[in-house]
Amino acid sequence: METIWQFDLVHFWAAALAFSILMYVLLDGFDLGVGMLFGISGDAGLRDRMLRTIAPVWDGNETWLVVIGTVLFGAFPAVYAIFLSAFYLPVAFLLGALILRGVSMEFRGRSSVRRRWFWNLGFSGGSFAAAFVQGAAVGALVKGIDVESGQYVGGPWDWLSPFAVFCGLGLVAGYALLGASWLVMKTRDDLREWSYHWLLRLLAVSIVFIAISFVWTLLARLNITDRWFQAPMLLIVPTLLLIAGVGGLLWSWRQRLDRLAYPMAALIFFAAFIAFLLSFWPWVLPGDLRFDQAAAPPKSLEFLFYGAGMIVLPIVVLYTVGVYWIFRGKSRPLDE
Amino acid sequence: MLELDPVILSRIQFAFTITFHVIFPSFTIGLAAWLTTLEGLSMATGRPVYRRLFDFWLKIFVVAFVMGVVSGIVMAFQFGTNWSELAARTGPIQGPLLAYESFTAFLLEATFFGVMLFGRHRVPPWFYFVSCLMVAFGTSLSTFWILANNSWMQVPVGYALEGQQFVPTSWSAILTNEVLWVRFPHMLLAAYLTTAFCVAAVGAWYALRRLYAEDSRVMLRMGLGLAALLIPFQLVIGHLNGEYVEKHQPSKFTAIEGRWETEQPARLLLLAWPDEAAERNSFEIGVPVLGSFFDSLTFDSREPGIRTVAADERPPFLIPFYGFRAMVGMGLVMLFISWTGSVLVRRRRMDAGKLPPKWFLWATALSFPSGFIAVVAGWFTAEVGRQPWVVFGALRTADAVTPSLGTATALTSLLIYIGLYSIIFPAGTYYIHRTIQRGPGNETEADESTAVKVHRRVLPLGQ
Numbered sequence: 001m002e003t004i005w006q007f008d009l010v011h012f013w014a015a016a017l018a019f020s021i022l023m024y025v026l027l028d029g030f031d032l033g034v035g036m037l038f039g040i041s042g043d044a045g046l047r048d049r050m051l052r053t054i055a056p057v058w059d060g061n062e063t064w065l066v067v068i069g070t071v072l073f074g075a076f077p078a079v080y081a082i083f084l085s086a087f088y089l090p091v092a093f094l095l096g097a098l099i100l101r102g103v104s105m106e107f108r109g110r111s112s113v114r115r116r117w118f119w120n121l122g123f124s125g126g127s128f129a130a131a132f133v134q135g136a137a138v139g140a141l142v143k144g145i146d147v148e149s150g151q152y153v154g155g156p157w158d159w160l161s162p163f164a165v166f167c168g169l170g171l172v173a174g175y176a177l178l179g180a181s182w183l184v185m186k187t188r189d190d191l192r193e194w195s196y197h198w199l200l201r202l203l204a205v206s207i208v209f210i211a212i213s214f215v216w217t218l219l220a221r222l223n224i225t226d227r228w229f230q231a232p233m234l235l236i237v238p239t240l241l242l243i244a245g246v247g248g249l250l251w252s253w254r255q256r257l258d259r260l261a262y263p264m265a266a267l268i269f270f271a272a273f274i275a276f277l278l279s280f281w282p283w284v285l286p287g288d289l290r291f292d293q294a295a296a297p298p299k300s301l302e303f304l305f306y307g308a309g310m311i312v313l314p315i316v317v318l319y320t321v322g323v324y325w326i327f328r329g330k331s332r333p334l335d336e
Numbered sequence: 337m338l339e340l341d342p343v344i345l346s347r348i349q350f351a352f353t354i355t356f357h358v359i360f361p362s363f364t365i366g367l368a369a370w371l372t373t374l375e376g377l378s379m380a381t382g383r384p385v386y387r388r389l390f391d392f393w394l395k396i397f398v399v400a401f402v403m404g405v406v407s408g409i410v411m412a413f414q415f416g417t418n419w420s421e422l423a424a425r426t427g428p429i430q431g432p433l434l435a436y437e438s439f440t441a442f443l444l445e446a447t448f449f450g451v452m453l454f455g456r457h458r459v460p461p462w463f464y465f466v467s468c469l470m471v472a473f474g475t476s477l478s479t480f481w482i483l484a485n486n487s488w489m490q491v492p493v494g495y496a497l498e499g500q501q502f503v504p505t506s507w508s509a510i511l512t513n514e515v516l517w518v519r520f521p522h523m524l525l526a527a528y529l530t531t532a533f534c535v536a537a538v539g540a541w542y543a544l545r546r547l548y549a550e551d552s553r554v555m556l557r558m559g560l561g562l563a564a565l566l567i568p569f570q571l572v573i574g575h576l577n578g579e580y581v582e583k584h585q586p587s588k589f590t591a592i593e594g595r596w597e598t599e600q601p602a603r604l605l606l607l608a609w610p611d612e613a614a615e616r617n618s619f620e621i622g623v624p625v626l627g628s629f630f631d632s633l634t635f636d637s638r639e640p641g642i643r644t645v646a647a648d649e650r651p652p653f654l655i656p657f658y659g660f661r662a663m664v665g666m667g668l669v670m671l672f673i674s675w676t677g678s679v680l681v682r683r684r685r686m687d688a689g690k691l692p693p694k695w696f697l698w699a700t701a702l703s704f705p706s707g708f709i710a711v712v713a714g715w716f717t718a719e720v721g722r723q724p725w726v727v728f729g730a731l732r733t734a735d736a737v738t739p740s741l742g743t744a745t746a747l748t749s750l751l752i753y754i755g756l757y758s759i760i761f762p763a764g765t766y767y768i769h770r771t772i773q774r775g776p777g778n779e780t781e782a783d784e785s786t787a788v789k790v791h792r793r794v795l796p797l798g799q
Contacts, residue, residue: 056450059405063446066438069412074435077427084416084423085738091417092749095410096756102406103760106398110767150424152738156745299504300428308432308439316443323447326458 009301010292012309013075014281020071022273023320024064026178026266031058033179035101035127036172037198038120046191047120051105053186053331058105060320062098074304078150078294079284086145086152087137090159094133101126128172135171138276139164142217142224147288163216170209174269177202181249181261186331192258199261200253207246210272224279224286234278241271343737345746346418349753351719353410355712356757360404362711365479365524366531367397368445368472371452373558375468379461385550392551392776393535394452396768401449403764410753412438418746422726422736426502429495429510430485437481445474479523487516489727490718491584502727515584518576525570526714528562529670530707533700535559536677538772540700543691550688551776557686560677560700567671574667581721582631585728587649588721590642591656593627594620602627602639606661610653615643651723659717666710673703 031054038050072080084091104122111119140159145152180202183195218225228235245267252260282290295301371393378386412434415423423430451459451467459467494509495502504510536559542552582589590596594605596616604626609619628637642650677700680692691697726733 056454059402059449060443060447062409063405063438063443066409066412066442067435069416070431070435070438072431073412073415073423073427074431074433077424077431080416080427080431081420081424081738084413085420085740088417088738088741088745089748091413092752095413096752098409099406099756099760102402103764106402107760107763107767110399110770111763152420152740154740156740156742296428296431297498297501297503299507300432303504303507304432304435308436312436312439316439316447319447320443323450326451326455 009298009305010075010295012305013071013295013301014291016309016313017068017071017075018273018277020064020067022270024061024068025269025273027057027061027064029131029175029269030054030178030182030262031061032101032127032131033175033177034182035105035124035179036131036176037179037183037195039124039128040198041194046194049187049191049331050183053183055105056327057323058102060323062102065098075296075301076284076291076294077296078289082145082147082150082152082285082289086147086154087140087159089156090133090137090140094130094137097126097129097133099126101130131172131175132168134168135174136160136164136168138171139167139213142167143220145285147285150289163213163220166209166216167213170206170213173202173205173209174272177206178262178265178269181265184252184261185258188330196253196256199249203246203249203253206268210242227279227286235275238271238275238278241267241274245271340743340747342418342741342743342746343734345743345750346737346741347733349418349746349750350414351716352750352757353407353414353753354715354719356761357404357407357411358711358715359708360400360407361475361478362523362527362530362707363400363534364397364404365472365475365527366529366534367393367400368468368475369528370531370535370558371397372465372468372472375465379465385554388776389551389554392771395771398453399764399768399771401445403760405446407757408442417749418738418741419726419736420738420741422731425500425731425736426489426727429488429502429504432504433481433485433488433510437478437485441474441478441481445471445478448474476524479527480520483520483523484511484513484516486718487513487519490519490722491515491580492727492730502730515580518573518580522570522573522577522714523711525566525573526707526711529566529570530711532559532563532566532674533670533703533707536563536673537701537704540697541772542775544694544697544701548775548777553686553688556677556692556700557681560674561681563670563674564678567667567674571667571671574664578631585722586640587642587645587651588656588718590640590645591651591653591721592660592717593631593639594653594657595627595639595641596643597641598638598644599627599641600638601625601636602631604630605657608657610657612653649724651721656717656721659713659720662713663710663717666706666713669703669706670710673700 034050034054038047041047041050069080072083100122104119104126108116108119108123137159140161143161143163145158146154177199180195180199184192184199187195218228245264248260248264248267251257252264280286282292284291284294371390374386374390374393377383378390415430415434448467448470451464452471455464455467488510491513492502493513494504494506496505497503535555539552539555539559542548543556578589581592593602594608594610594617595602596610601624603622603624605617605620605622607619607621608617610616611618625635627639628635631637631639642653673696676696677686677692680686680696684690685692722728724732724734726736
């Protein structure tokens with residue numbers, strides 16, 4: 001009985017972790033994307049309006065990253081210790097980029113027009129860097145990291161392979177796509193048209209990245225491909241979701257269905273996420289470490305479960321939805 | 337001379353990032369409560385001054401809050417990047433405590449912060465008030481979990497060792513840790529006092545410049561009034577903190593006291609310069625007997641010196657010694673100013689149309705950083721005094737570092753943070769300073785023409 005309970009708690013916390021990652025990717029993904037599109041657009045008027053769409057929510061979005069970190073630490077301390085020492089430099093770059101981006105967003109409106117370029121650069125550059133590093137880390141994870149007896153034994157730059165760089169660029173395109181679909185939903189007139197224009201291009205680029213990374217993974221026989229060969233059926237669901245997402249996004253572009261774009265872009269990410277989950281589960285590090293091996297002792301998981309899992313997590317989801325509801329619809333000027 | 341190995345670099349990085357970080361929460365915990373109070377008063381009385389002050393302090397709150405959030409994200413990952421041995425061994429205990437922080441507090445603050453900032457015209461007034469309350473509640477809750485975690489590292493309880501891993505045996509013991517319940521109120525009061533003095537100092541600054549008479553009076557009275565009320569409690573709780581240190585962490589205690597040899601009766605050292613090689617102070621000024629009195633409230637108690645602690649279990653001497661004195665010194669400054677303030681209120685010197693004496697306004701205005709100094713000094717005393725342990729008495733700092741971490745890598749991340757913080761910290765301070773310069777009731781931050789106008793209005797009376 002005890003062991004079954006323990007086993008279910010591991011599942012629960014693995015699911016909570018997956019959920020937090022998905023929340024982070026879908027939410028901070030679009031505001032990082034808006035940051036990158038901000039960098040592409042040189043028009044000061046458009047830029048201010050772009051920022052207005054994410055100003056009330058970016059803070060909460062980014063906080064899901066802390067939730068990921070602390071759930072890992074709390075429920076799977078072994079994974080937390082291995083991942084963060086393996087990804088020491090990318091994590092430092094990521095955090096640096098997020099810090100720069102966050103304060104730049106708040107400071108640019110307060111600075112004189114003459115110095116604003118610096119914060120503009122910090123905001124868009126930080127968004128690019130954060131997206132790239134996250135994608136690269138995912139690529140490095142797919143490629144595999146060196147672990148011996150529960151400790152990372154590789155070097156500080158092992159994560160940076162051509163495949164990881166490719167994945168980093170892929171996520172840059174993907175987040176920008178999410179950002180464009182968000183802007184389509186939240187803005188009007190010329191900015192909406194501008195976003196539709198980028199939406200289509202970014203969709204094309206993203207599809208190319210997904211296709212190449214899939215083939216690359218197969219050719220290089222990276223860690224997760226064994227699983228694909230054992231059970232090719234696993235890939236059916238994500239493929240269908242992907243097709244639905246791409247189709248829906250094209251449809252919303254053609255028909256100018258503003259409110260459909262973001263959910264469809266999110267569906268594409270969801271498909272990739274499911275594919276990722278199915279390829280790894282139940283391994284955290286394929287061949288090295290399973291989720292249940294990495295889990296904290298039952299007393300820790302229970303303590304987390306009764307408060308944070310059963311009570312707080314649902315409340316968090318509820319008020320997150322609530323805040324998005326309060327700021328629903330096309331973004332308005334602040335004093336309206 | 338220090339040798340730059342990954343352990344010392346990681347310690348420097350942690351000290352650097354947390355020093356930067358702790359400044360903002362200790363400001364925003366109090367500011368969130370202050371804003372909630374203003375919003376409540378504004379709703380209850382309808383007086384425009386409260387709304388004006390709310391809008392004014394909200395601008396300062398935004399800067400401080402954003403810097404607190406982004407620097408807090410760094411803290412959440414450093415346990416794994418630099419201290420992976422610590423993370424792997426104590427994760428079953430520290431992990432859940434920190435996870436509770438991010439679930440109950442961090443998300444709550446960050447989410448309702450958006451409503452506070454942009455929701456004024458989108459939600460009904462009662463909901464807006466609730467949002468302020470949620471942010472204030474979240475910041476305090478955050479303090480609780482962080483101190484629960486840090487207190488466990490200071491005085492570990494409710495655990496068993498399984499192999500090398502610290503496994504929780506009793507969460508109730510961990511959450512009722514006696515040191516937690518003196519340290520948490522100590523930190524919370526410190527945050528409130530920090531903010532109270534910032535508010536009062538800004539009020540005093542305007543009063544000196546004869547600006548915003550009504551606003552400045554409200555800030556002076558509320559800031560000083562709260563401080564006058566809280567500081568006696570803080571002194572009592574501070575004393576209780578001293579008692580836990582004496583009981584649980586004698587090595588830290590002797591470092592704070594600057595005492596090498598056991599003495600009876602013990603002196604109270606005011607100034608000292610320790611010579612760690614010779615195991616004595618090369619210079620010291622002390623008051624006889626007073627040490628015994630403060631430590632035990634008797635005149636002849638025997639107080640141990642650091643020589644009673646094994647040489648490899650001693651903390652560095654200087655930082656806890658002076659950190660403690662800086663903290664207590666700031667506390668006494670706060671006590672003096674806030675109580676003088678209440679005497680002046682009693683004598684009706686802060687009524688409308690009257691001004692408190694100039695020297696008092698200057699003292700109050702200059703006390704702006706007193707809370708920050710006290711918080712940082714206190715944090716340094718607690719953290720450095722705990723060395724060489726990361727989990728006191730159970731895990732050494734040197735054994736907690738990430739095994740694969742090289743010197744160059746550790747140095748890279750440290751330089752990234754130093755470079756970044758040395759841009760954004762002065763910038764944030766500058767923007768807060770400028771908001772204060774512009775004063776309450778001046779709209780449109782980025783509007784250059786307004787800035788110029790305000791500047792003209794301030795200058796003739798100013799420098």
